[in-house]
């Protein structure tokens with residue numbers, strides 16, 4: 029059996045619902061604690077430049093209160109690097125950010141932004157923070173991650189999840205890209221995570237890839253919690269990932 033596959037629960041969209049009305053309800057920190065009780069190994073939260081969901085105070089409270097690793101998603105800006113260095117989360121995941129996008133639509137162009145990335149990665153690493161780059165599983169992006177000194181990548185699974193949901197052959201090509209990318213990244217010494225758009229079905233499938241050690245999942249879990257409650261959805265996700273992991277033969 030391969031290594032334990034960690035589940036990071038992203039609580040951004042608990043904050044989206046809260047912010048629809050202002051005030052404190054529902055509280056992403058309470059949701060984070062609940063997710064941990066239900067089996068999450070860590071919590072992920074994205075402090076966007078426009079503060080559309082997670083706010084600065086949420087990040088401070090998550091770090092102080094959850095008692096498990098906090099994975100802080102952020103754009104590569106001086107403001108965010110300063111917040112990360114001050115907060116000292118367990119991990120930072122660097123993501124591209126466009127104001128007009130609904131969610132993180134693509135991966136970082138690590139190959140094109142080496143000059144911007146390398147000093148940010150160095151500053152965060154010097155602060156004792158584990159840094160990952162959110163990239164698509166293309167060899168030149170993976171090699172660029174190594175070149176800028178990032179110890180971890182998170183593979184963007186959005187295109188694969190969309191293709192899987194739509195049916196048809198496109199999903200196979202995306203799957204092959206993820207499989208081969210994960211293998212290459214691990215061979216190059218990187219730790220490999222994956223996330224974006226995952227649900228019970230796609231998480232169970234991807235859990236069978238032994239090169240991947242962490243999945244970060246948010247929107248589906250928070251959405252399904254409307255029907256079943258967050259405790260239940262996190263437990264179901266944990267079970268789906270465990271079923272997938274049990275298929276690993278090496």
Ligand code: PXP
Pocket residue numbers: 038040074101121123131132162182222223224225226244245246247248
């Ligand atoms: N990983 C990263 C880097 C992300 O930007 C997101 C979305 O915020 C996720 C994982 C989680 O994606 P989803 O909410 O679609 O599960």
